[in-house]
Amino acid sequence: MAMSENTKPGLFVGLLVVVCVVITVSIIVTRDPVPQPEPLFSQPYEYVCQDVTGSGPRCVKVVRTDDSNGTSLNVCKLTCGERRLIWPYPVSVEGMGTEMSRFIPINVMYGDISSHSTQIQDFIKENWEAFKGNLEMIHPDYVTNGVGEWTTSDTYNKFKVYVNFIIKTGVSTISRTTIESYSLNISSTAERSTVTIEAITYFGARHGLETFSQLLNYDAENNCLQMINSLGRIYDEPFFRHRGLSLDTSRNYIPVKSIKKTIDAMAANKLNYFHWHITDTHSFPFKMESWPQMHEYGAYSPRQVYSHKDVSEIVRYGNVRGVKVYPELDSPAHIGNGWQWGPTQELGTLAVCVNQEPWQSYCVEPPCGQLNIANPRIYDVLASVYKELADAFSPVQYFHFGGDEVSIDCWNSSAEIRDWMSAKYDNVTKDSYFDEWANFHSRSMEIFENVTGITDVKGILWTSSLTEAGMAAKYLDPEKFIIQIWTYQNNNDSLGDVEDIASKGFELIITNADAWYLDCGVGAWVGNGFNWCSPYKPWQTVYDNNPLLMVSPEYRDKIIGGEAALWTEQADAQTLDSKLWPRGAALAERLWSNPNGTWADAELRMILHRQRLVERGIAAERLQPQWCFENEGLCYIL
Incomplete structure (x- = not known):
């Protein structure tokens, strides 16, 4: 408080001491628990990879039997036939396995990139964040409400996926002459999968990471992600520049x-x-x-x-x-x-x-x-x-x-x-x-x-x-x-x-x-x-x-x-x-x-x-009923 010029100290007859008593109040804020989805029921179906029409293998929907292995549609999509998931299709694919590794996104990491320039390292990190974001969005509950508890399986929680980038040049700007080729392979043990992407430029390596993101999907039964756990080699390069x-x-x-x-x-x-x-x-x-x-x-x-x-x-x-x-x-x-x-x-x-x-x-x-x-x-x-x-x-x-x-x-x-x-x-x-x-x-x-x-x-x-x-x-x-x-x-x-x-x-x-x-x-x-x-x-x-x-x-x-x-x-x-x-x-x-x-x-x-693009938040136009997706090759006209 400011004193006016007419205020004189002599007018104060005593010193008023104001004692502030601090009272600590503990407030307990209760929040409603994050709503979790209803428990999933088991369907009486599984999928088998068969060449029904002679035009190549398809995922065929059948009724489960007591001695069946219960292959899900997503597993079948990953493992059925040579031309499986990758878009656009690469130049060559060799030795793609049919076994799955299961993991959660937090345990996917890249290897040492310190040998690359600071700019290339920054590019890798930024692209990696986008890649990890796409992994999370594969989870159906993540898409709807930004949450979703991953698997409670101790094995899958501990499984690691390492992605190693081998980039031979420091090219940092895409141009008419940029080399976009890459190669990719995958090897696995019981505890980890190792993905190796080799390219002449960062841009080829980026394409390789995109291809790897297409070799995995969501496992509803175990509420985690799954990926092909062995791949001899993908080699790829564009036809048109x-x-x-x-x-x-x-x-x-x-x-x-x-x-x-x-x-x-x-x-x-x-x-x-x-x-x-x-x-x-x-x-x-x-x-x-x-x-x-x-x-x-x-x-x-x-x-x-x-x-x-x-x-x-x-x-x-x-x-x-x-x-x-x-x-x-x-x-x-x-x-x-x-x-x-x-x-x-x-x-x-x-x-x-x-x-x-x-x-x-x-x-x-x-x-x-x-x-x-x-x-x-x-x-x-x-x-x-x-x-x-x-x-x-x-x-x-x-x-x-x-x-x-x-x-x-x-x-x-x-x-x-x-x-x-x-x-x-x-x-x-x-x-x-x-x-x-x-x-x-x-x-x-x-x-x-x-x-x-x-x-x-x-x-x-x-x-x-x-x-x-x-x-x-x-x-x-x-x-x-x-x-x-x-x-x-x-x-x-x-x-x-x-x-x-x-x-x-x-x-x-x-x-x-x-x-x-x-x-x-x-x-x-x-x-x-x-x-x-x-x-x-x-x-x-x-x-x-x-x-x-x-x-x-x-x-x-x-x-x-x-x-x-x-x-x-x-x-x-x-x-x-x-x-x-x-x-x-x-x-x-x-x-x-x-x-x-x-x-x-x-x-x-x-x-x-198209389903993959939608999972990533792209509102791509619908092409067919879901039934066609689950019954491959049956939506046709003679």
């Missing part, structure tokens, strides 16, 4: 946590490229520091933006999980909201026909917009965007420049562009606009290299009018650009264009819309009927789509891989998982293994793998 998903976050904003979850699912399937279509005419959600007007005008809301920190965090998150994240700034078309502010800063008009109506006259879907090629200041702004994207996505090896669906009608709607073209060309034709379109891409690449200092970047462009009928080599440099193919595999004219592009030396990424567009097959979002790329692409179509069939054998070395694309006119975080998975898994096996067989050969593993 580029195995990706393309996700659009402009039409609808996708939160950071949902992107990370998608990367987790990609890692579970050994996909290695996340193509981030981060902007479009609809919105510009990348938070610019040099030109904040971009996101101020272009983001749906202040909360629906990606900061540099967000992007860098996602890039690192992906790298640890073997997924390279790279950006797309689609241009010169697909540019609109976020570019309207030029006149306010005396830069002039940066984009034309933005949100112009009727939209059908100027673009393929609303809203419209394209860069103003007559205004040289667009390159000043692009330089800043390129620099900031390159910094956020560092290290950059691919930069997608978009380049599709340019509308000459949009450009012609601008008097500024018409006058500029007339002054530059004696006779303005469609070819004149093609020349300017091509000049734009060449100049964009040059500016990107200059402002970022990255001279070995590969630009990627979608197929477009600029790549048709022998024009790709006329307008574009195959040393600078990769062409991403979205045209149809079942269209002879399109195949002719793809063959021509490959013959001119361009590397190709295949994303043909008739198989790998994952937004197809729903109701139209403009008008009625179905959307433009219907029908729906089921996992069987995704699986059977062989990228090599897009060109003749002599040019197949130009196909570096493929991507499935999800355009988000009718997708957001609420539907993302079911749109991508398990069809993304079908893509993954096609690109990792490029199997000779068809989807029918993979069906049993696909149904099982």
Whole structure:
């Protein structure tokens, strides 16, 4: 308490002593016990591994007898036949045993990693935590309420599982040349199992750990985990080096946590490229520091933006999980909201026909917009965007420049562009606009290299009018650009264009819309009927789509891989998982293994793998009734 200036010490006639008596009160807090599940009843069934139809061994459900061994469905899934659990299927599997080791997650540990660099050690530790989290989520009660008592068996409680990593190099960033091969073997005693994963790079070892996670499952009878306890050797490496998903976050904003979850699912399937279509005419959600007007005008809301920190965090998150994240700034078309502010800063008009109506006259879907090629200041702004994207996505090896669906009608709607073209060309034709379109891409690449200092970047462009009928080599440099193919595999004219592009030396990424567009097959979002790329692409179509069939054998070395694309006119975080998975898994096996067989050969593993994704918290689309899962091979049509 403060004393006023009129308070005088003489007024105090005595000293008041206040004695504080401290009383200790013991409060006993009682908590309700954690609810445990009802005791499990025993079913009168078991499973035997038989080749009933002559098409290979299956887990067959039979009634138990007094002298049966009571093999559970999960044990049968682990032990029945050569092609058992692994997705995508590896190059070779030798000496896989049929006996089980049983253990609890706390007793799974990795061996000495001190010989590796600090960065690789950190990567191993982070990936290990994700792996251990997946082990816990296999427990049915853990999934529902975060608890679940493991086995009371003293033997299983004490059993140890050791995972040893032998990594021969210190490569810490995934790139075009990263070696992703690995080998894996398992040996066991009565007290322990030893898993050895050997790889040239950390990324191969990460794939090996993923494969090991698929060699185990939950043992309901003993309430613990179980794993194959002997394995001679798995050797594995990818068929294609580029195995990706393309996700659009402009039409609808996708939160950071949902992107990370998608990367987790990609890692579970050994996909290695996340193509981030981060902007479009609809919105510009990348938070610019040099030109904040971009996101101020272009983001749906202040909360629906990606900061540099967000992007860098996602890039690192992906790298640890073997997924390279790279950006797309689609241009010169697909540019609109976020570019309207030029006149306010005396830069002039940066984009034309933005949100112009009727939209059908100027673009393929609303809203419209394209860069103003007559205004040289667009390159000043692009330089800043390129620099900031390159910094956020560092290290950059691919930069997608978009380049599709340019509308000459949009450009012609601008008097500024018409006058500029007339002054530059004696006779303005469609070819004149093609020349300017091509000049734009060449100049964009040059500016990107200059402002970022990255001279070995590969630009990627979608197929477009600029790549048709022998024009790709006329307008574009195959040393600078990769062409991403979205045209149809079942269209002879399109195949002719793809063959021509490959013959001119361009590397190709295949994303043909008739198989790998994952937004197809729903109701139209403009008008009625179905959307433009219907029908729906089921996992069987995704699986059977062989990228090599897009060109003749002599040019197949130009196909570096493929991507499935999800355009988000009718997708957001609420539907993302079911749109991508398990069809993304079908893509993954096609690109990792490029199997000779068809989807029918993979069906049993696909149904099982979908269950595995769900156990990990991925809301993958249901493919069949549970009955089909428990009665293998009986859900068929003649």
